[in-house]
Amino acid sequence: QNDHNRKPSCTRLTFVYHANTSLSVFVDTRAVLHCPNATSNVLVVTWSVIFRDNTSCIRAYRTDSNKTREKTCTDERISWDSRPDQNFALRINPVAITHEGYYKCEVVTPDGNFCHGHHLQVLVPPKVTLSLGENGTTVCWAVAGKPAAQISWTPMGDCHTVEEQLGNDTVTVQSTCHWEDHQVSEVSCFVSHVTGNKSLSIEMNPENFMYIYICTPKVCVYIYVYLHIIPISLLRQRWEYIMMLLCSYRKLII
Known part of the structure; x- marks a missing residue:
């Protein structure tokens, strides 16, 4: 079982506000994941990510020092959507299959902690x-x-x-x-x-039938060959024999 399935989601026991949602996004598109709206001044914002391959990433921002920190976040496609002092959202651009996993945003305030978890599924259209x-x-x-x-x-x-x-x-x-x-x-x-x-x-018909014509000044011969009965490979092998028969027929009718 993956770590992001074992890891506790947002629960009432820990957070004042909690929510877990499922989000499906197309591969090679841009996705933005949002944090919960806090009711008072924000002290710390932390994004904790567990990917499908059990690797993890943590991004945090402290408002008092206006500083960010990262832990094991090596994928440059995942970043703050803008400046964290203006927007706490996380951006993935472009989305890859490896980005599938569980994304949790925890917002710490004097009134308590707020949490929003996203179960991210990546969709790939077939060719x-x-x-x-x-x-x-x-x-x-x-x-x-x-x-x-x-x-x-x-x-x-x-x-x-x-x-x-x-x-x-x-x-x-x-x-x-x-x-x-x-x-x-x-x-x-x-x-x-x-x-x-x-x-x-x-x-189906254009590939299943062959038409053969031979014309003389007096008459045209029209042959309709059904390829399920006479395969094209056999026609190719016997082509000289077919033409000989057609020429014999031509001599008879001239």
């Missing part, structure tokens, strides 16, 4: 692609999303979905579908995610 596979299958990917995306299809087919956990806590979802009814001309892949939904469509 969505759709392509035709072999033997009439279609593959939809939602790559490196956080959390994992959900994939559905229209029309519904015989589908198989797998998830791959990546090292940075993102997930790639791959859904492969096959339609027994070869009359399906277009399919759509719908990707549902907390960062936004996406839909991609692809035509």
Whole structure:
């Protein structure tokens, strides 16, 4: 269990004011975390952070000396939003997955301590692609999303979905579908995610059929080849034989 889950949050036993909220932000954006509003003169403000990898950071400001101090805060992307004597908020810019964790602001006043804790979750939108596979299958990917995306299809087919956990806590979802009814001309892949939904469509027919023409002064021969029955690889192997048949047919009709 992570330290930021074991660490006590803001509680009534310690603080006059307490609050814990959950905050979800997009990766590579700017986030500002605020301290509670105190009812009297502020003496000390302390930000205590426990990151997802169990490392920590402490930033503090004393109003009487107008001085700040830091402890194990090496990430330059995390700083005071402005001058701490004007604004106690903490800024993260840009947000990275590693910034996920628990951020607690404690404000010390003559009337007591005020606390606001933020459970920060970082969201990563997946990259969505759709392509035709072999033997009439279609593959939809939602790559490196956080959390994992959900994939559905229209029309519904015989589908198989797998998830791959990546090292940075993102997930790639791959859904492969096959339609027994070869009359399906277009399919759509719908990707549902907390960062936004996406839909991609692809035509099946252009990749599944081949048209062959041969014309003489008297007539044109039109051949319609269904590639699920005769794969394109076989057509390429037998192309010389096909052309020989077509030429023989041409001689017969001239």
